Amino acid sequence: MTITQHPWWKNAVVYQIYPTSFQDSNNDGIGDLRGIIQRLDYIQSLGVDVIWVCPMYESPQVDMGYDISNYESVHAPYGTVEDMEELVAQVHDRGMRIILDLVVNHTSDQHAWFKESRSSKSNPKRDWYIWKPAKYVNGQRKPPNNWRSNFGGSAWQWDDTTEEYYLHLFCPEQPDLNWDNEEARWAIYESAMLFWLEKGVDGFRVDTVNMYSKPPGLPDAPITDPSAEWQEAGLVYCNGPRMNEYLSEMNAILSRYDAMTVGECPFTADSSTVLEYVGASNKRLNMVFQFDVVDTGQGKVFKYQTEPFAYKLQDLKDAIARTQALLDGTDAWTSSFVENHDQARSVSRFGDDSPEWRERSGKMLSLLFASLSGTLFVYQGQEIGMVNMPEEWSIDEYKDVDSSNYYNMVAERSGNNAIELAKAKASLQHLSRDHARTPMQWDASRNGGFTDDSVQPWMRVNTSTTEINVTQQTKSKDSVLAFWRHMLQFRKEHADVLVHGTFELVDRQNEKVMSFVKHGKSRSALVVCNFSATDSEFPCVGMNGKTDLLLSNVLDVSGGDRLRPWEGRVYTLR
Template identity: 65%
Template sequence: MSVTQRPWWKDGVVYQIYPASFKDSNGDGIGDLNGIISELDYIRSIGVDVVWICPMYDSPQVDMGYDIRDYEDVYAPYGTVQDMERLIAETHSRGMKIILDLVINHTSDQHKWFLESRSAKDNPKRDWYIWRPARYVNGERKPPNNWVSNFTGSVWEWDEHTQEYYLHLFCPEQPDLNWENAETRQAIYKSAMEFWLERGVDGFRVDTVNMYSKGEMLDAPVTDPGSEWQFAGFQYCNGPRMKEFLAEMNQVLEKYDAMTVGECPNTPDMKRVLEYVSAKEKQLDMVFQFDVVDVGQGPYKFQTTPKNWTLPHLKRAIARTQHLIRTPSDGWTTVFLENHDQARSITRFTSDAPEHRVAGGKMLALLMAALSGTLFIYQGQEIGLVNFPETWDMSEYKDVDSSNYYKMVGARTGGDEEKLAEAKRALQHLARDHARVPMSWSTAPHNGFSPPDSTAMPWMRPLDDAATCNVAQQQSDKSSVLAFWKRILQVRKAHNDLLVHGQYDDLDVEDPEIFVFSKTWMGKRALCVCNFTDRAKTLEVPEQVRGEKMELLVSSVEGGVDGELAAYEGRIYLLA
């Protein structure tokens, strides 16, 4: 594909916004659309091309907006449809695109479709959701299968009124839509997609995109003998009709030149992933594979200890996603280390100790900018926000995933204090809550998240470290994480053939401390070297490039030493 034919989303840098936690314009303690509009110039100044807004739809907020009551309305504390139209226009007027979250595997149980569906077995919308009769074992009523929900417990909820179970892969308040029903699919496209495409949005991040075709829904193998409910992700992901459903969706999207990036969990077979992102197949433009952000997680996400990973683990995960675009592939890939479902990357992959967090944040920025694919930054990542501390108690964890896990450990161990402390340590390292704290804009009250005269407390506790990490301070500090993000994104754009589209080759997978890889594009080559330790290391040139002329393009530290990498230093060299 020639450079002139590249679609706009390939070279783009995407900035993800979690509306509740970005900026509160009216002092009610909750971020809102007008708050986002007020910071569009800031977002653009980073070097961003595309703004992604997490669910801003009308919702009871059981799962922070991923339980949608009305696709065609906005959650009132965030604003109105008119505010959303203004946000779209203001984003476009600054030369940026805007994409929304598309959550169409499930709705809220308060959505009018579901209210009809559960009203009676003979309701015309009964088949818009997935209903099944009970199984009886020795006279005892049981759900139709043994699947565990993504938020613990069974995926089946008994409905007393109609005497059947409905399926919910997530919370009981998030019933799954029945994609087998053609009428349902058409209603989804019209209400959730075309309503917003007509208003000018440029595409979607597609939530749980590979769960629409559920297959036969047989029992899952027993992998957790201590539970009645078993992991079934390989059953309900990538089912037999996925290709058909996505091709149909794509016909709607194509009319608007809209991009898609799909959330694609439980898909270890990279051939399957490549099918999803193949230009020829016309299913999705790209996907989020979770290989990289799953590094260090346990069999159930939190069943692990902090930093339970090695650098070779991380390298292999990165290689899997980078190889999606290796010739002769016609696919595309993504680069991300953070999102609304992940803890902060500095805490997870480098060190959030005061003496290292800035260096760690800059090195990770350099690493990401050197990888091929569309680059995604999550709000606060650009200033180096880190996880909140272990001293915060469980009342500060607002996410259903965190509280459910902590309660489950308590229930299974009879409240064993040691086990609960272990669970809290895992949450302090991996919980989604860390990404959801309010942005630190300044050292003003509430970290500048709410107006200074606001009397309402922010919906979630702001971080305690705004004095050392906030946007206002970093905007005037040339040595800040923010200043480096701006610089490295300029470097990425100046060398986009090589850094965005180039072929990735890891040059020493097994080195436990140094990450070194090359990028190649049409005879041009670059070398990226990152020191993942908290001490200086000798810079050893890999044998694959020895003898080649190395010109330093950029380093993540000022005044680097020849032949030596500082603690958490990253460098990119051009080779000749």
């Protein structure tokens, strides 16, 4: 099967860029669009097809750009609309494509729409957001329901001017738009989608794609945290009754531009709901990010309410199997990813970031996730095996609102108990979003080549840049970077099996080795990965017929019956 028989985005590898941490071109300590332009040749050299630029829109930056105050303008420290136009043109000149973040569940409270909406109850844009009167319990004013914001606290903010609450599923500075208002929806399409599609953008990663339709009556969430007034409500407010209608409406516009869409789809364990979104015949979304893999090992009530490595390998196997199963007997499409701007570094979470094994485990994770079906997404720094911030860094180095809110909550609930705070810090050191947001490590200098060494970067550069950086790895044929380049080429050469094949998990009970078969139309491949720092027996299952070793992340692989620590192999099954 040739790649021309598939939509362009199916065979694509997407490279995600977090602008503020990628490359600073003017030495103000903040990454920018011209910095991305400077690094396009490097990005192209990886063998990727698409770049995804995280929010670069005008924003107060309360939630790192996911609080947008103007969809049609660029955050000034990043550059201008003209810089974006040049970035689009230069990406296209190199034969690649570019997608942007589409953040339309909410805006910033500084957006002109919300300023009008909150100015009075009679304002024409009042109904563009979700406003509700208070309820009173024993004479005390309370929010309309018990929903907890994704960042802690009530999901409702009282507004003194109009004396009502507005809904914010994230920060109070991120009020939710009212998608039930048709006028608001079409304003969103015009400002956030068409403005950039007309400038040549090739699609969107759609933020919180299943939150637009809220349930009628906005009912209370079940009590899962008895000690708190506000409750986790994702299963209540996600996947509402009009989601399919809204996504079909969006797709009617996007399809005119052959635009790619990948939706962020949390709180959606039911595969039938996912299929409603991504079945090709339904014409809604091309694919979504399911959270099964990256949620592995997280806490149930609060994601940070856990211990490092609080999972078994079977949990990761099952999570991968669920996301891959989306393709079985359907016209749907899926995605493969293990890192993004909201996740800690995969080598530190699922590999071994000790000096002895971090390179090999980074290569093994590359082999694993590049062997999964669907569109592959790689996050900046993943290709060189960047790791989490050092354990000895203080909590003051954590900049993300999600991290600080959780740490402060633990401090308040425990009365600043040192043991509880140490547990919170350990969990953040393992799972925090901050780890993905430290500046890109280009060389071994103090600021990693991200900005001049005389400049104070917006966030501290990980000290691992002295050993993990692009410059050093470019010189080595045995580096994580070299392996990623080889793996992406290997994936394309075997696209019929690795990109489009169906997934069969084998030897599920094995506590050290993950094994699976990828079935193509005319051939199959076996992938085995040793998730341990010790030698492991080669699994017997899955070896039907003769096999040829195609790839390993260990240079002197013998193809024998023992897997070295953190070794991964790909075989063809004949």
